[in-house]
Amino acid sequence: MRTRTLGSTGPAVSMLGLGAMGMSGAYGEADRAESIATVHAALEAGVTLIDTGDFYGAGHNELLLAEALRGRARDSYALSVKFGMLLRPGGGFGGNDARPEAVKNFLTHSLTRLGTDHVDIYRPARLDPAVPIEETVGAIKELVEAGYVRHIGLSEVDAATIRRAHAVHPISDLQIEYSVISRAVEADVLPTLRELGIGLTAYGVLGRGLISGHWTAGRTAGPGDSRGFGPRFASGNVEHNLALVAELRRVAEAKGCTVAQLVIAWVAAQGEDVLPLVGARTRERLAEALPAAELHLTADDLAAIEKAVPPGAARGDRYPAAFMANLGVGN
Numbered sequence: 001m002r003t004r005t006l007g008s009t010g011p012a013v014s015m016l017g018l019g020a021m022g023m024s025g026a027y028g029e030a031d032r033a034e035s036i037a038t039v040h041a042a043l044e045a046g047v048t049l050i051d052t053g054d055f056y057g058a059g060h061n062e063l064l065l066a067e068a069l070r071g072r073a074r075d076s077y078a079l080s081v082k083f084g085m086l087l088r089p090g091g092g093f094g095g096n097d098a099r100p101e102a103v104k105n106f107l108t109h110s111l112t113r114l115g116t117d118h119v120d121i122y123r124p125a126r127l128d129p130a131v132p133i134e135e136t137v138g139a140i141k142e143l144v145e146a147g148y149v150r151h152i153g154l155s156e157v158d159a160a161t162i163r164r165a166h167a168v169h170p171i172s173d174l175q176i177e178y179s180v181i182s183r184a185v186e187a188d189v190l191p192t193l194r195e196l197g198i199g200l201t202a203y204g205v206l207g208r209g210l211i212s213g214h215w216t217a218g219r220t221a222g223p224g225d226s227r228g229f230g231p232r233f234a235s236g237n238v239e240h241n242l243a244l245v246a247e248l249r250r251v252a253e254a255k256g257c258t259v260a261q262l263v264i265a266w267v268a269a270q271g272e273d274v275l276p277l278v279g280a281r282t283r284e285r286l287a288e289a290l291p292a293a294e295l296h297l298t299a300d301d302l303a304a305i306e307k308a309v310p311p312g313a314a315r316g317d318r319y320p321a322a323f324m325a326n327l328g329v330g331n
């Protein structure tokens, strides 16, 4: 697989990354053996960027990855790890903690669970409103100097925060939702990243499955599946959004690819500095996603996609209201 470099200071990694969140319950129950087989299949296909968070399944995801990656040369893959989201027993989130002392504590737990001596990219999952970003990045900078972290990333912050963080230490990449139905980054964030030489790692490229071509109006999210709370999946919105997918399917069929491949390739086509993550949790989904790395979209293809799904066409926020408040950009 071809590679892309995350910003002017980040690592060169495969042009598609594997997001492991769905392997630890975010979308309902996941099969452990299948999850591990999916990680192995991704590595064998040349995927070298794996994204996780210490709060995915309250540590489950890091332990799963440690098992999946055991025995592999540590420099053959890069681990991107998010921290800071606070969990509550019984489920739910309790805010963020990105104080310097918390950063070091979180990393200690992550290194232990992952069974490694360093993380390739370490990033706060969200801005902690009580802690200036300079203090959080300053703490990670100390971890870089000590050799425990290779690069510093950000997640879901606005352009002003990116500038402040980058002034403390070079930022490799911003992880943020970016897809044909979530284009808010294009206004201020993406130009700022480009000005500063910071990469963009896109998540939600498949709209969490909504624009994958596999979601149907009658499908209900099972127990524990966060899509059950997703405004874009809610009755009244999902029908509208799936009508957009029907338009995308027409474009995909004309191109000879699947809808999932089309929307992944659309994100990849936004620039060499944009790297799509795909949240496959089964080998079957992964096998569908990977050929998108080879799918070249022409100017006519991009125009047809734009016509099928103009900016702002999706109905519903990308997160429930309580979570929208802590994002750097809107929809």
Ligand SMILES: NC(=O)c1ccc[n+]([C@@H]2O[C@H](COP(=O)([O-])OP(=O)(O)OC[C@H]3O[C@@H](n4cnc5c(N)ncnc54)[C@H](OP(=O)(O)O)[C@@H]3O)[C@@H](O)[C@H]2O)c1
Pocket (backbone or CB within 6 Å): 018, 019, 020, 021, 022, 027, 051, 052, 082, 125, 155, 156, 175, 176, 202, 203, 204, 205, 206, 207, 208, 209, 210, 212, 214, 260, 277, 278, 279, 280, 281, 282, 284, 285, 286, 288, 289
């Ligand atoms: N920084 C942040 O705030 C943030 C937030 C969310 C996620 N992330 C990261 O980004 C990664 C990807 O995001 P995501 O999982 O939310 O969104 P996604 O990649 O848009 O959606 C993944 C889901 O789409 C469905 N799907 C259908 N066809 C697929 C295909 N061919 N390939 C892959 N998936 C397909 C799968 O659900 P079914 O298995 O049910 O079909 C899968 O779980 C996460 O794993 C996580 O590492 C970061």
